[in-house]
Amino acid sequence: MKKTTKQVDNTSMAQLVEEMGPSLIPFRGGDVIEVKILDISRNKILVDVAGLTMGVIPQREFSTLVPEMKEGDKVLAYVLSMENNEGNVVLSLRRADRERVFRTLEEKFKEGQPVSVYVTKITRGGLVVDYGGLEGFTPVSQLAYSHFPRGAHSEGEIISRLSGLLNQTLQVKILSYNKRSNKLIFSEKEATLQTQSEKVQQLKINTVIKGIISGIADFGLFINLGEFEGLVHISEIAWEKVSNLRNMFKVGQEIEVMIIGVEKGRVFLSIKRLLPDPWAKKMAKYKIGDKVSGEVTKLTSFGVFVKIDESLDALCPLEKMGNGIKEPSEIFQLDEQYDFQIESVDLSSHKITLSQAKVKTKIKKKVKKTK
DSSP states (O other), rough: OOOOOOBTTOOOOOHHHEEEEEEGGGGGGOOOOEEEEEEEOOSSEEEEEEETTEEEEEEEGGOTTTOOOOTTTTTEEEEEEEETTTEEEEEESSHHHHHHHHHHHHHHHHTTTOOEEEEEESSSSSSEEETTTEEEEEEGSSSSSSTTTTTTSSSSHHHHGGGGTTTTTEEEEEEEEETTTTEEEEHHHHHHHHHHHHHHTOOTTOOEEEEEEEEEETTTEEEEEEEEEEEEGGGTTTTSOOOGGGGGGGTOOOEEEEEEEEETEEEEEEEEGGGGHHHHHHTTTEEEOOOEEEEEEEEOEEEEEEETTEEEEEEEEEEOOOOOSSSSOOOOOOOOOOEEEEEEETTTTEEEEEEEEOOOOOOOOOOOOOO
């Protein structure tokens, strides 16, 4: 390739820069600038610098990306020297890598696009990763559900669970980056969220499926359903009150669950809805319109709570007590028995609504048992 060096009289580039400053040459030593590749050889790369002069990148200043470069490509280079013995600007790709990486990060961050990182170290708090020669971090809380160390508490357990990710490449999204401090935070969870959400939305409510318990918390069970994870809240474990899930279940246990909800990529499951509802069974002997007798257990401004069976509680709202009644205490007394009529029954929420307006008020004194 024929090399043409632009000259201005017999004055050197360095002298012109010193005398005229940025009015002539829009860069200085230490700047990172964009150059166009003219020729690539084994020991150097020749480039066009801002259409003003030729530049040279010596072999020792190559970067790992050189094998992917070709003539005509525009790349970032660091200005080492304004002029060598041949009158060319001396540049470095290696030293421009940091700037190149941050520019790429900025573009990917704005577009919400994932990037690939390489796991170099495992810690209790998460994964130390490499991106383009820069060190970053993926917190445990930002791992995909398939990699999250569910149920691990000690440092040894967490590191052991994550050890299989060492020297692996992960797809992540950029949560934050700081060029000045070189602080990079990535999220594997965010990178998989869209794909997972699309798959989750295809699930059908009331479908019964099998899964593996992947974690146990005080508030419920985490269930591995293959491509995603679901939660059985403690209120959906059994019809009766449950206190200690760790005494009832084990991590790795296979279990059958029902899908009861899907929201924002999350799956909500139930175990108890696969079992007979004892409340519904007891309620089967009653129907709307039936006359029942019950004990008032609580007085409130909006109504009274009534126990009509050992395990059946109901509410008689103020508006169902008859015209002119402003306070429940006008016609009801705590711990006394009254006659009511069943107005409505909600089997799903276990709610019974009573009425007193259609029943003649009748107080039945509670008989005290004598020894």
